[in-house]
Amino acid sequence: MKKVIVIGGGIAGLAAAYRIQREISAGAPLECSLLEGGDQFGGKIATERSDGFVIERGPDSFISQKPAAIRLCEQLGIADHLVGTNPETPSTYVYTGGRLVTMPDGLSLMIPTKFLPFALTPLFSLSGKIRMAFDLLIPKKVDENDESLASFVRRRMGEEALRKMAEPMLAGIYASDPETMSIGSTFPMFVETERKYRSLILGMLARKKAMLLNANKRPANNYSLFMTLKDGLGEMVEAVIKKSPDIQFESGARVESISGKEGDWCVNLEGGGEHKADALILATPGHITARLLQPVAPNAAETLKRIKYVSTAAVTLAYKKEGFSHALDGFGFVVPKCEGRSILACTWTSSKFPHRAPEGYVMLRCYLGGALQEDIAEKDEQTLATLVRQDLKEIMGIEEEPVFCKVFHNRKSNVQYHVNHSRHIDSIMKDLENFPGLFLAGSAYRGIGIPDCIQNGNQSAESAIQFLTGKS
Numbered sequence: 502m503k504k505v506i507v508i509g510g511g512i513a514g515l516a517a518a519y520r521i522q523r524e525i526s527a528g529a530p531l532e533c534s535l536l537e538g539g540d541q542f543g544g545k546i547a548t549e550r551s552d553g554f555v556i557e558r559g560p561d562s563f564i565s566q567k568p569a570a571i572r573l574c575e576q577l578g579i580a581d582h583l584v585g586t587n588p589e590t591p592s593t594y595v596y597t598g599g600r601l602v603t604m605p606d607g608l609s610l611m612i613p614t615k616f617l618p619f620a621l622t623p624l625f626s627l628s629g630k631i632r633m634a635f636d637l638l639i640p641k642k643v644d645e646n647d648e649s650l651a652s653f654v655r656r657r658m659g660e661e662a663l664r665k666m667a668e669p670m671l672a673g674i675y676a677s678d679p680e681t682m683s684i685g686s687t688f689p690m691f692v693e694t695e696r697k698y699r700s701l702i703l704g705m706l707a708r709k710k711a712m713l714l715n716a717n718k719r720p721a722n723n724y725s726l727f728m729t730l731k732d733g734l735g736e737m738v739e740a741v742i743k744k745s746p747d748i749q750f751e752s753g754a755r756v757e758s759i760s761g762k763e764g765d766w767c768v769n770l771e772g773g774g775e776h777k778a779d780a781l782i783l784a785t786p787g788h789i790t791a792r793l794l795q796p797v798a799p800n801a802a803e804t805l806k807r808i809k810y811v812s813t814a815a816v817t818l819a820y821k822k823e824g825f826s827h828a829l830d831g832f833g834f835v836v837p838k839c840e841g842r843s844i845l846a847c848t849w850t851s852s853k854f855p856h857r858a859p860e861g862y863v864m865l866r867c868y869l870g871g872a873l874q875e876d877i878a879e880k881d882e883q884t885l886a887t888l889v890r891q892d893l894k895e896i897m898g899i900e901e902e903p904v905f906c907k908v909f910h911n912r913k914s915n916v917q918y919h920v921n922h923s924r925h926i927d928s929i930m931k932d933l934e935n936f937p938g939l940f941l942a943g944s945a946y947r948g949i950g951i952p953d954c955i956q957n958g959n960q961s962a963e964s965a966i967q968f969l970t971g972k973s
């Protein structure tokens with residue numbers, strides 16, 4: 502029997518453990534433990550269920566275009582619990598100039614693909630629209646160096662597109678500063694589109710056409726762009742544990758240090774206790790992994806230390822539906838930084854997804870902090886609740902008393918992919934080739950989204966299985 506230990510029970514570690522479980526079920530002579538430092542498994546994924554409300558402390562959905570999360574749900578037998586966004590109210594708003602303005606129809610991420618809605622939208626000034634249309638003429642970048650999201654968008658579509666769309670919509674997903682975040686590691690499809698089609702608008706139109714043609718050939722699926730689970734993303738976590746009878750899941754097992762060499766690793770727990778293993782999968786956040794790697798693989802650890810994390814906070818509020826002062830006719834809104842508000846975005850959760858609030862209630866979730874306003878995320882619960890209610894009153898006219906207001910701090914939780922991120926990751930992975938049996942998984946490396954982390958967990962497990970069994 503060969504033993505593998507997964508350290509960290511977030512979705513990447515859980516996906517790795519489940520991949521190993523499937524190998525054990527198929528007869529592989531493997532033993533596996535998953536050591537989680539906290540009381541709960543799931544890491545950033547944490548669902549609270551109370552009185553018919555489904556409240557997410559961290560992520561609330563995942564993108565369906567990357568198949569790993571949907572595939573995992575299928576393997577776990579919970580695909581019938583997948584739910585998409587409400588097709589009746591798909592609008593997203595931008596708060597600009599003191600009011601909520603709908604994103605123009607045909608905007609694909611930030612690229613206009615329909616002329617009329619774009620020409621008529623009050624979201625951009627005439628000069629802003631003309632500058633965005635210059636994308637049709639501007640030559641493509643000649644070198645292949647990485648650049649920031651801000652530099653990319655400014656170059657192709659101008660300052661207004663950056664401030665009103667790219668910063669709140671795209672950098673917002675990463676809670677990042679567009680001036681420092683890497684376009685290559687966060688939105689590689691934009692870089693590829695520019696390389697292939699020169700113009701983002703022409704490239705997006707060509708892709709849309711190809712997708713329409715392919716849609717006729719492929720069997721249709723019913724997935725919306727964002728998907729979640731009926732009882733919250735925590736369902737995925739619970740199902741992995743339930744469907745992995747051969748994995749030893751240990752919570753409250755915080756790893757203090759690791760030591761050893763090829764095929765002979767030792768894991769020391771905080772408060773005493775040690776485990777031996779032939780292979781380790783480190784699925785902890787980057788800064789913890791750096792600390793664990795320091796005595797074993799110091800070069801990789803030093804590079805890993807450069808990857809920064811920022812704090813965010815999420816505030817969920819529920820209200821009685823009867824007499825509620827807003828129609829909530831959309832998915833919510835984003836707020837550009839130049840508007841000077843505390844909140845970065847607000848999801849109208851009960852309109853966006855089904856099963857989030859019981860009959861007769863509505864629920865909203867606001868996001869604060871991130872790289873551009875990290876000090877706000879560090880404020881105490883009472884201050885955050887007051888700031889959010891003030892913004893909701895001024896932006897949406899909500900003056901009612903909520904039935905509850907829950908504040909969740911996500912301190913130093915959002916990983917930042919700065920310019921040249923992928924180069925640093927390549928160098929870490931290259932260095933780790935000198936330490937056979939050590940594998941890394943998680944959001945610090947090649948994608949922060951839940952599907953990326955699942956995919957990454959699977960790949961690390963497959964590398965560990967191959968290392969231990971010689972099976973490719």
Ligand SMILES: Cc1cc2nc3c(=O)[nH]c(=O)nc-3n(C[C@H](O)[C@H](O)[C@H](O)COP(=O)(O)OP(=O)(O)OC[C@H]3O[C@@H](n4cnc5c(N)ncnc54)[C@H](O)[C@@H]3O)c2cc1C
Nearest residue numbers: 509511512513538544545560561755756943944949950951
């Ligand atoms: C607020 C927020 C909202 C997000 N929203 C979305 C979204 O809507 N959709 C989406 O796709 N993605 C979203 N993301 C990103 C996504 O949720 C994360 O990238 C992903 O869940 C990270 O998974 P992970 O397994 O890499 O790490 P984590 O979830 O951080 O798991 C790491 C685990 O390691 C454990 N650990 C730490 N130290 C030790 C130790 N010494 N010993 C043992 N265990 C240890 C931790 O307790 C934790 O459980 C969001 C992230 C945040 C923070």
